[in-house]
Amino acid sequence: MAEARSAAAISFAVTHDGVSVSYDQELLRDIWHTFQRSYKKRYARFLNDFKTGMFPANPITFSLVVVAIAIFSVFHQDVSFGIVPFIQHYILHYIVGDGILGQTISVLIASLLVWFLLVQTIRLTLKALLTYKGWMYENVGKPVSKPTKIWLGILHLIGSKKPMLHSFQGALPHLPLPSLDETVQKHLESMRSILSDKEYEELEFLSERFRKGVGRRLQRYLILKSWLSTNYVTDWWEEFVYMRQRSPIMINSNYYGLDSMREVPTTNQAARAANMVFAALQFRRLVERQEVSPFAISPRTKVPFCTYQYERLFNTCRVPGEEVDRLLTWADARHVACFHNGCWFKVIVHNGKRLLDACELQHQFEAILKGDWRPQRGEQHLGALTAGDRTPWAQTRRAYFRSGVNKTSLNDIERSAFVVILDDEEVGYDENDSEKLDHWADTMLHGKAYDRWFDKSFNFIFTKNGHVGSNTEHSWGDAAVMAHFMEWCLLQDLMVYGYDENGNTKGEPQVKIQPERLKWDIPEAAVSQIEKSYSVARSLVEDVEMAILVWTDYGKGLMKKLGVSPDAFCQMALQYTYYKNQHKFSLTYEASMTRLYREGRTETVRSCTVEAADFVKAMLDSNQTAEDRLALLRKASEKHQQLYRDAMCGKGIDRHLFALYVIKRYLEEESPFFDKIFPPTYLLSTSQTPLNQCEQDMPAHISTDDRMRLVTAGGGFGPVADRGYGVSYIVVGEEQVSWHISSKISADNTSSNEFREELKRSLIDMKRLFTDTQPKKDK
Structure with missing residues (x-):
């Protein structure tokens, strides 16, 4: 339609008086407006890209460099590292001579080069600054360490310069590549709670062979890729996990x-x-x-x-x-x-x-x-x-x-x-x-x-x-x-x-x-x-069964009183519910982001830890006291928080193993270790929906009651495994958590409705950990 109208905007006809040209003024005006809008957007994009590439510097800093070099040049002092005299005597001398014009141009060019070098030095320093992740491991409720205070102060100062959306992109560090030994050991630990002693010994043997054998060769190739790419895993993740999948993307x-x-x-x-x-x-x-x-x-x-x-x-x-x-x-x-x-x-x-x-x-x-x-x-x-x-x-x-x-x-x-x-x-x-x-x-x-x-x-x-x-x-x-x-x-x-x-x-x-x-x-x-x-x-x-639970009996307020993070509390509630529903522990997936690094997407937190399993068993053991169960809950939560922080800081397991597996497929290598563990089957796949990402856009007159009135139920996804559950949750305020549960009707071992009812009972049981461990006057 648009092409046909464009063709009709101008028409030519040959008559006995010559060539006749007719045109549609309104249509040509529309085409001109489209052309203007297109190039305005291109110019604006170019200007924004230039600003973000120079951040935290700006035109004012360039002006200061020009003034400084010019003033020192007047007094025959060179602070341009020899750039001004070189340009003036060896380049411009043959074009404009040695007059004031040549000196002015030399100062401007030298100032631009010096300013550019200073900007790049600042951005490299900023990139080194952003590699610090000690702030992630600060204990909540305890004084912040001095290095973190200094680090946050510097970032706050830089943030006051009104950065744009992509101002930090070029300064973000690359996703670090974990060592092979570290990943293999962490993988073993993540499988301990779901394997029998015999199965664990077999995996231990295969892991050691992999670590000393083909794994080292695969790791060398991956090190090379990490040096040559912005992010060693994201391109492969998007290609093999998403783009090459031939099954339906719906659900x-x-x-x-x-x-x-x-x-x-x-x-x-x-x-x-x-x-x-x-x-x-x-x-x-x-x-x-x-x-x-x-x-x-x-x-x-x-x-x-x-x-x-x-x-x-x-x-x-x-x-x-x-x-x-x-x-x-x-x-x-x-x-x-x-x-x-x-x-x-x-x-x-x-x-x-x-x-x-x-x-x-x-x-x-x-x-x-x-x-x-x-x-x-x-x-x-x-x-x-x-x-x-x-x-x-x-x-x-x-x-x-x-x-x-x-x-x-x-x-x-x-x-x-x-x-x-x-x-x-x-x-x-x-x-x-x-x-x-x-x-x-x-x-x-x-x-x-x-x-x-x-x-x-x-x-x-x-x-x-x-x-x-x-x-x-x-x-x-x-x-x-x-x-x-x-x-x-x-x-x-x-x-x-x-x-x-x-x-x-x-x-x-x-x-x-x-x-x-x-x-x-x-x-x-x-x-x-x-x-x-x-x-x-x-x-x-x-074949899909969805069950949504809006839990309003309590929210993150009670979870904090128990001394655990809301996310860890929810994960432990899911482990407790899943075990009662399936009578076993299974590999669990919790999505964690890696956007602290350039082109970062997600990493897996394997929530079914040994500590989580100990907590679940204690909840089902009538001989355990509420104090013992609460102690195990806190221990499991601390372990979970450690894993979550590691995942955000590029120290996870799954993306590293995935990248090694891709190289193994490219090289057509044999690996009994990968044959055993890949692809991992997550029978419980979970994710938390983030909230309150628009605090700076929130009008000041909105009260807490208004926020609760406007609150969303979050979102969810379909079951990842045929015989598993998909669970998404969103912690809303002090008194509400919403859960989205999915499973397949064709599976004889799952039911979203039954999981929801079991989850209710789990949340009631976990609330008793608070009421049963508090003095009567605090209940």
């Missing part, structure tokens, strides 16, 4: 998020969609201008994190391949793709001059909702291609979506800023009816298997009664970035933009643009493959 890879449980600002679906889409586009603008804070741990400590994942949040899509997928990000997108009632639309969000306001977006969404639309052949279930196996989708895409209207419409979906789903489901939270929240989770995780575009970086899903959620493709980024984005959008929607008394967006539309209906010409062979993918996706959907 198996994508994850979901929910909005506020108790606060629905409007039941007007179009208005809610408009406000949230407008908020998302404002966040995209912040990312483009690099105005998002690079400090992700805490605004007070000012510790920078890697921010490269933010660049792939928008205008990004996973494109299927027969053997390996690709992740593509486009420089700009002036529209979002929208799905409703089996039909796809293109919704304009930028008219070439400015972003459309929320009220102008609402007009387009209302037109979609009120229109009498009928799906074209194959269109209703088209999204199921992204929910089925990857190779058939790649083959179908190549055969039937590479030309004509199909290519144009597919480009409009894949190259959109993101996808908006105007759903026909109603969801909500009822503390007396858990099935409602379970249904909400089902809706966001997979929907109807065809009413999402699972390849897109994220889908914004708006239900019929005004709730919002998201479904996120995993290869581009992890949940912490998506949680930050969702939290920011919800804050703007609920506390800044708001709605009028009728539930509509505020303001009056200045322009009224109609959404564009996407056109399709899908042949019968493609329709047949769409239905096959839909059948595969439906079988996955029907």
Whole structure:
């Protein structure tokens, strides 16, 4: 459509009077605005990249260097390390002579070179500074050590210079490569609680052979890769864990998020969609201008994190391949793709001059909702291609979506800023009816298997009664970035933009643009493959059981009174619950981030430790006292915290073993050790959803009660193992923890509902550790 209109903007005709040229002024004006916007964005990106590359220096520091060199030059003193006289006498002398012009140019060039060298020295010093991780191991509640105080003070000073989103990227250290001996030993320790004595002895023997044999050769290759790459594991992780997987990404890879449980600002679906889409586009603008804070741990400590994942949040899509997928990000997108009632639309969000306001977006969404639309052949279930196996989708895409209207419409979906789903489901939270929240989770995780575009970086899903959620493709980024984005959008929607008394967006539309209906010409062979993918996706959907628990009896307040970290408490509760549910211990996965390092993603914390197993056994032993159990809980929590800190500091196990395994496959080496342990089967896969990443954006007038009213239920993911559980949790305030539990119905050993009920009993049991160990006056 756009190409055809561009061609029609200017036309030539040969007449008896000569060549006649006609043109469409309005269309040419639109093309000129598009050209201007494109180059403004390129210039702004170049300028921002230059600023971040020079941080913490700025143009003022350059001016100071120029002034200093110039003043000393007047007094015939050279502080430029010989650069000024060299340029003046050996280069400019033959061009402009020895006059004032040559001296001025020499001073400017020398100042630029000296300033550049000083900046790079400062940034290398900053990089060395950021390798310090002693602050991670400071004990909570005890005085902070002097080195950490000095370190935090320096970072606070640097942070006061208003860094941009990517200001610290070039200064972040590379992910350190652990020693082979350390990793093998830690791996052995992580398996002790789940293996019998005989199995452990066998693994001990294989580990020692690996450590002294082929492991050393693999480690040498990995050392070389760590020297030559920014991050020794991330590129392989994204390729082999995500892009080369041929199974469906729906449920198996994508994850979901929910909005506020108790606060629905409007039941007007179009208005809610408009406000949230407008908020998302404002966040995209912040990312483009690099105005998002690079400090992700805490605004007070000012510790920078890697921010490269933010660049792939928008205008990004996973494109299927027969053997390996690709992740593509486009420089700009002036529209979002929208799905409703089996039909796809293109919704304009930028008219070439400015972003459309929320009220102008609402007009387009209302037109979609009120229109009498009928799906074209194959269109209703088209999204199921992204929910089925990857190779058939790649083959179908190549055969039937590479030309004509199909290519144009597919480009409009894949190259959109993101996808908006105007759903026909109603969801909500009822503390007396858990099935409602379970249904909400089902809706966001997979929907109807065809009413999402699972390849897109994220889908914004708006239900019929005004709730919002998201479904996120995993290869581009992890949940912490998506949680930050969702939290920011919800804050703007609920506390800044708001709605009028009728539930509509505020303001009056200045322009009224109609959404564009996407056109399709899908042949019968493609329709047949769409239905096959839909059948595969439906079988996955029907096999997933979700159970959500919103626990309001207590939260992190009680956990802190017990003297344990909230995350460790939750992990011990899960170990206790899993053992009662399965009557055994199993390898446990807890996701930890490694974004303290450049291009860092995640590491695994193996939560099923010997200390955790001892605590669980004590809870089930009637001969143990509450004091003994509490002591074991604290010991297990301390061990867990140690493992979590190690994982964040690049001292984990799994990513190192994964990289060694990749090299082993490349070299076609034989390894009984890897044959035994790889790939690891995590029957309990867990993750904590981060919260309060927008403290600096929180309006001052919001009270604690308001925060609880706006609180989200977090998000979750599908089961990772066929006979295992997936559990995500979010610790909200002093009195609430939400749990998202998933499993497969086809597994005869798991049940999400039963796990939820067992988890309730576990949380009650663990509360007794507090009540039974306190004096009566403190109870």
